[in-house]
């Protein structure tokens with residue numbers, strides 16, 4: 001291993017973890033730097049059935065069951081009308097989807113990457129990254145200490161903020177200003193319905209999904225600039241008032257006595273990508289490369305997919321195969337284009353509020369790649 005090329009993966013989310021595993025398997029010396037000291041509670045709980053082949057390939061499918069995540073029956077949508085439409089996963093060739101506890105899920109991803117040989121560091125934040133010959137010199141902050149790491153290649157898997165790639169000169173291209181106001185609700189008599197519920201309202205749309213421990217993940221999605229100040233500041237009273245104006249979401253929450261015990265979070269959820277995804281000696285993976293509207297429930301699947309193909313691209317590039325750059329870019333570009341088309345189609349189906357700014361923006365021509 002000592003003579004193997006050294007790669008630093010910055011960010012230990014789904015993209016970083018899968019790439020780490022691929023690189024370790026291919027015999028590279030891979031170090032993962034994750035700023036959080038332990039897997040953080042992230043939003044994004046619903047995994048679509050389409051992720052099953054990759055989960056199976058990575059040997060992770062059986063872990064979902066064993067780690068106690070919840071099978072999802074399908075999607076229910078009040079979209080374009082007040083009548084709920086159900087899309088059960090029964091007939092899906094890939095089987096059911098999942099509602100995962102992100103902490104447990106990411107902890108498992110990290111563990112499997114370590115088992116393959118990745119050198120994984122929790123609580124290690126990248127502070128700077130500068131050129132050192134053909135490679136890189138990284139300054140890492142850990143428990144108040146500065147450490148220096150020298151590597152041949154760096155990967156940005158830091159999520160939507162793309163902290164490393166932007167430091168290296170890449171720019172973020174944003175397609176909208178979607179923002180999520182998210183809460184994890186608790187109840188003494190939790191719901192049993194494992195459908196993901198999506199409900200359009202004049203100001204945006206609601207999403208809710210049950211977790212295995214009975215908590216309900218609930219989010220309101222709208223454009224950040226359309227939010228009144230109290231909502232922008234995550235005021236629970238304003239959020240609950242808005243929730244009471246919904247129909248099925250309100251019924252799901254109030255019908256089971258759900259309450260918020262943890263603070264609400266205001267999170268960026270826009271569709272965006274970097275203008276440069278692969279540079280000289282670096283690459284971007286997952287949300288850092290391209291991030292999707294949560295309507296698609298595609299974020300984690302896409303992050304893991306790009307971690308997988310990006311990991312192989314890094315190994316190929318380091319082996320002198322320059323065509324790996326174009327192959328990776330082409331893959332990401334096609335996936336992003338397809339997703340934007342589907343997104344556009346989906347938003348076009350909701351025509352009840354043509355004058356509401358949120359919907360007017362999404363009906364406007366030119367929304368897309």
Ligand SMILES: Cc1cc2nc3c(=O)[nH]c(=O)nc-3n(C[C@H](O)[C@H](O)[C@H](O)COP(=O)(O)OP(=O)(O)OC[C@H]3O[C@@H](n4cnc5c(N)ncnc54)[C@H](O)[C@@H]3O)c2cc1C
Nearest residue numbers: 011013014015035044046126158159180286287299300303
């Ligand atoms: C409201 C909302 C709802 C969503 N719902 C869904 C859903 O239902 N299903 C779905 O599949 N997706 C959903 N997503 C998207 C999903 O959460 C993301 O696509 C996914 O987490 C991306 O994975 P990633 O590995 O690219 O980045 P992340 O999971 O964001 O991981 C990036 C990691 O990098 C670390 N990091 C950042 N800076 C540094 C640094 N300087 N040094 C070291 N580490 C650093 C962070 O701590 C973090 O752990 C949703 C997103 C939002 C906002």
